[in-house]
Amino acid sequence: NAGVTQTPKFRVLKTGQSMTLLCAQDMNHExxxxxxxxxxxxxxxxxxxxxxxxxxxxxxxxxxxxSRLKKQNFxxxxxxxxxxxxxxxxxxxxxxxxSYEQYFGPGTRLTVT
Amino acid sequence: xxxxxxxxxxLIVQKGGISIINCAYENTAFDYFPWYQQFPGKGPALLIAxxxxxxxxxxxxxxxxxxxxxxxxxxxxxxxxxxDSATYFCAASTNDYKLSFGAGTTVTVRA
Numbered sequence: 001n002a003g004v005t006q007t008p009k010f011r012v013l014k015t016g017q018s019m020t021l022l023c024a025q026d027m028n029h030e031x032x033x034x035x036x037x038x039x040x041x042x043x044x045x046x047x048x049x050x051x052x053x054x055x056x057x058x059x060x061x062x063x064x065x066x067s068r069l070k071k072q073n074f075x076x077x078x079x080x081x082x083x084x085x086x087x088x089x090x091x092x093x094x095x096x097x098x099s100y101e102q103y104f105g106p107g108t109r110l111t112v113t
Numbered sequence: 114x115x116x117x118x119x120x121x122x123x124l125i126v127q128k129g130g131i132s133i134i135n136c137a138y139e140n141t142a143f144d145y146f147p148w149y150q151q152f153p154g155k156g157p158a159l160l161i162a163x164x165x166x167x168x169x170x171x172x173x174x175x176x177x178x179x180x181x182x183x184x185x186x187x188x189x190x191x192x193x194x195x196x197d198s199a200t201y202f203c204a205a206s207t208n209d210y211k212l213s214f215g216a217g218t219t220v221t222v223r224a
Contacts (some may be wrong), residue, residue, distance in 0.1 A: 004156070031210060043157070100210060
C-alpha cells in the first residue's frame with residue numbers, strides 16, 4: 001500500500017514549456033486535490049476532484065488544467081509554464097462520505113526559469 | 114487573502130518546553146479544524162483535528178484549544194522534543210471538504 005505517490009519528484013522547465021504532473025493513490029479514495037506550497041503562504045488549492053470524471057477549480061486555478069480519467073489518478077498540467085509557477089506541488093486524496101482527513105503525497109519541486 | 118491567519122511564523126523552544134501556535138478565522142461556516150505536521154522534504158500529515166462543538170482535544174503531548182466565540186484555535190505541544198521540529202499548519206474546512214490552510218509555523222526544538 002503506497003498511499004499517494006507523485007511523479008516526478010523534481011523538474012526544471014523553461015518559460016513556455018509544458019508538462020504534466022501525475023498523482024496516483026491506491027486507497028480507493030473518491031476525492032483528490034492539487035495544492036501548491038510557497039514560502040509564507042501555506043498550501044493553496046489549485047484544482048480538485050470529487051470523483052472519477054469530475055474536476056473543479058480551487059483557489060488558484062489560473063495557468064493549470066487537470067484531468068481525472070481514472071479514479072486512482074489525478075493529473076495536473078501546465079500548458080505554458082511561467083516563473084510564477086515555481087513552487088512545490090502536493091497532491092492529496094481522501095475517502096468519500098463524512099471523512100475530512102486528506103492524505104498527502106511527497107511533493108514535486110518545480111522550477112521554471 | 115488567506116481565510117485562516119496563523120502566528121507566529123517561527124518559534125524556537127528548548128527541549129521540554131511548551132510550543133504554542135495560534136490561528137484565527139472569519140468564516141463561521143467552518144466546521145472542521147485540523148493541524149498538519151510537515152517534515153522537510155515530505156508532504157503534510159494530519160496531526161490532530163477538532164470540531165467546533167468541543168473546546169479542547171488532547172492526543173498525547175498535542176492539544177488543540179478551540180474558542181468558538183473568538184473564532185480562534187491553537188495548538189499546544191507539551192514537553193517539546195527535538196523530533197517535533199517541523200512546520201505546522203492549521204487549516205479549516207466546511208462540509209465541501211476543501212481545506213483552507215494557514216501560512217505555517219516552523220518549530221525548532223533545541224536540545
